[in-house]
Structure formats: structure tokens, C-alpha cells
Amino acid sequence: MSVAKKQYKRVTTKSLVEMKANGEKIAMLTAYDFSMAQIVDGAGIDVILVGDSASNVMAGHETTLPITLDQMIYHAASVIRGIERSLVVVDLPFGSYQSDPKEALRSAIRIMKESGGHAVKLEGGKEIKDSVKRILNAGIPVMGHLGLTPQSIYKFGTYTVRAKEEQEAEKLKSDALLLEKMGCFALVLEKVPAKLAKEVAESLSIPVIGIGAGNGVDGQVLVIHDMLGMNHEFNPRFLRRYADLHAVMTKAFEDYRDDVKSSSFPSDEEQY
Template identity: 80%
Template sequence: MSVAKKEYKRITVKSLVDMKKRGEKISMLTAYDYSMAKIMDGAGIDVILVGDSASNVMAGYETTLPMTLDHMIYHATSVVNAISRSLVVVDLPFGSYQSDPKEALRSSIRIMKESGAHAIKLEGGKEIKESIKRILHAGIPVMGHLGLTPQSIYKFGTYTVRAKDEEEAEKLKSDAKLLERLGCFAVVLEKVPAKLAKEVAKSVSIPIIGIGAGNGCDGQVLVVHDMLGMTKEFHPRFLRRYLDLYTEMTGAFQRYAEDVKSGDFPSEDEQY
């Protein structure tokens, strides 16, 4: 049963909790630049994630690990400059929070002060609780991330579905409740069984945002380049391509090159 969408002038962390209470699903996409973020904001996307996935889709790296704090602040600033409604959440990059709670706080403060973002996101549960506590105590909103955590890819060794065995599933449920108790306003669940994700979403009062975690979550997130069909090699089961921009853009670039070479562009009407 669909729930009537409430019009929010500005999405806040409280808005997301209210949406969960009412049963209204939360839409979330990644963005890394001003132009894309402005379109998303105007389209009514609730949350824009400045993801460290910029490492893959913007810079061409195999993993998210090469992203630095300076990289994230640059992308976040570009996105924030475009926003009038959406909530902007920024990933803390690998190495900026895992080992030292004080470093985690410094990293978070830099993102908030230098980019103007509204919240940060970090990967992990019990093992990073001291970092989360320190960030929250400074008044910075925190979104958690459990399940497949890409910054730990070399530990996992694969991008396969997580928490299929009972022990890992129990840890995930425990970590989700811990993140709620600590004060996180939402949690991303990536690539976990749909039944487990639905159970987690029902067990906590904060929104659970899924990616490859089924429709029992309180919202969904995708990487924008994937859902627009700009990436061609990536074909996970959870991905729905809303456009085929790879083909459309290739055709446009080819037509432009042909028109330039033939002298058709610019025409008399396209010059001064």
C-alpha cells in the first residue's frame, strides 16, 4: 500500500525518521558534481550521497580506497552548491576514521566546515563505535553502513552477498541496533539477503536504506552512473537501469564528430 508523499521544503535527518514512521519510502542517489546534483534536487530525490564510489565512476579506480579527504570535500562542495531541498551525506574515506576516534572527528569536522554538507557516513559497526560516539558528541549527524562495506573489500576478498550465514547475520542485526543506540539517524544495508534486511528495518526506529537488500527497507540508494546506464560492465541483480546513456551519449559524440569533420557544424545560424 502506497503512502501519500509529504512535501518537505528541506529534507533533514528528522524528516527521514518521520518518513519511516509514516511508511513513506526514502529515495537516495549518489552525486559528485554540481550539474548532476542540481537535477536530482529538482527531481525530488530525498538524500544525495557524495559517495567514495567517485573513486570508481569518476576516477576509474578498481576500489574506493584511493579516495582522500580532500577529494571528498571537493566533490561534496560541488554538490552542496547545487542543493535547495535534498539532504547531503558525505562518505568518510578509507583511512580517515577507522583507527583513531580523534582522527575520525577531525575528518568529519573538515567535511562539515569546508563543504557545508549536512551529515557524514561511515562503514562498520561495533569495531568503530568510539569513532561514531565522538563524531555524534560533536553534533555531527551520522549515517551508518553495514553488510558489504566496500572499504573492507580486501578483507572480504569478494563483492558477494554478505550475512548469509547465521553468525554474520546475528552480528549485522546487533550492529544495526548498536548504531541506533549510539544515535545514528539512518543505516545503509548493502548486499544482504532481503529477508534479513526487512527484519533489521522492523527492529529499529531509524531508516534502513538498502542497496541490493530488497524492498523491505525504508528506502533505496543506487550509484547514479549505474542507474542512468553510463556504466556498461556492471550488471548486479539489484541494479535497475532507468536510461541507457552509454548508448545515447556514444551516438551523440559520434554525430558531433561527424558534423565537425564534414563542416556541417557550425551552420550559419550557429555562428556570429
């Protein structure tokens, strides 16, 4: 079992680099609201990602593309109000950074100022380097994201494993080194072969956090609704369910319904 080598009162980008150097794995989960953020933070999770996956699990969209910058700021601000220790990273949503570095900077500034988030995350490598550079030059910490990039789903046409072919694997390695050189403090690798992810993690001094990228990286991230078993439709190989809240919540709702229908709730003790 991994044991924390240092107690961090507040996790920072510097903390994550230290964790990697000390061989301590980084635990990262998504959260999108105040109540969930309080629980995740209180459990000692190092990084909370306010992911554009909110588009799926909170709003019911098929992809991450529809969520707006205003909506991301709303979710991020809610999370920030619930945390004391965790580092909060906020996804820049689709359309807010890809084509115009000035727009990317404006988007990142809005997230930092209006939500209080600690860092932003962008999908892509060389093709978005100008946006990354402009954001970093403004003093805003950036986490990279390579491999399966859900905002590019219509380009790839599938959510299958990325970088299995040599050419794409070489590009991923090149992009990872570029993002580190530019000044990104960490990198997410999504759904890439474990051997490649381990190679990338060992080649970088910044932490590499995986989702479907094997155990050779510096940490792991999961979508909280998935690992709590609130979603039954999503069953990728990399997902480990730590609870079955779908069943627990369904039973609670059914019990409440039955108690209301039978007039057993509220009882005499539950009335004023």
C-alpha cells in the same frame, strides 16, 4: 505507486525518521558534481550521497580505497552548491576514521566545515563505535553502513552477498541496534539477504536504506552512473537501469564528430 505524504521544503535527518514512521519510502542517489546534483535535487530525490564510489566512477580506480578526504570534500562542496532540497550525506573515506576516534572527528569536522555537507556516513559497527560516538558527541549527524562494506574489500576478498551465515547475520543485527542506540539517524544495508534486511528495518525506529537488500527496507539507494546506464561493465542483480546514457551519449558524440568533419557544424544560423 508510492505517493509523498508530506511536502518537505528541505529534507533533514528528522524528515527521514518521519518518512519511515509514515510509511513513505526514501529515495536516495549518489552525485559527485554541481550539474548532476542540480538535476537530482530538482527531481525530488530525498537524499544525495556523495559516495566514495567517486573513486570508481569519477576517478577510475578499481576500489573505493584510493580516494582522499580532500577529494571527498571537493566533490561534496560541488554537490552542495547544486541543491536546494535534498539532504546531502558524505562518505568518510578509507583511512580517515577507522583507527583513531580523534582523527575520525577531525575528518568529519573538515567535511562539515569545508563542504557544507549535512551528515557523514561511516562503514562498520562495533569496531568503529568509538569513532561514531566521538563524531555524534560533536553534533554531527551520522549514517551507518553495514553488510557489504566496500572499504573492507581486501578483508572480505569478494563483493558477494554478506550475512548469509547465521553468525554474521547475528552480528549485523547487533551492530544495527548498536548504531541506533548510539544515535545514528539512518542506516544503509548493502547486499544482504532481503529477509534479514526486512527484519533489521522492522527492529529499528531509524530508517534503513538498502542497496541490494530487497524491498522490505525503508528506502533505496543506487549509484547514479549505474542506474543511468553510463557503466556497462557493472551488472549486479539489484541494479535497475532507468536509462541507457552510454548509448545516447555515444550517438551524440558521434554525430558531433561527423558534423565537425563535414563542416556542417556550425551552420550559418550558429555563427555571429
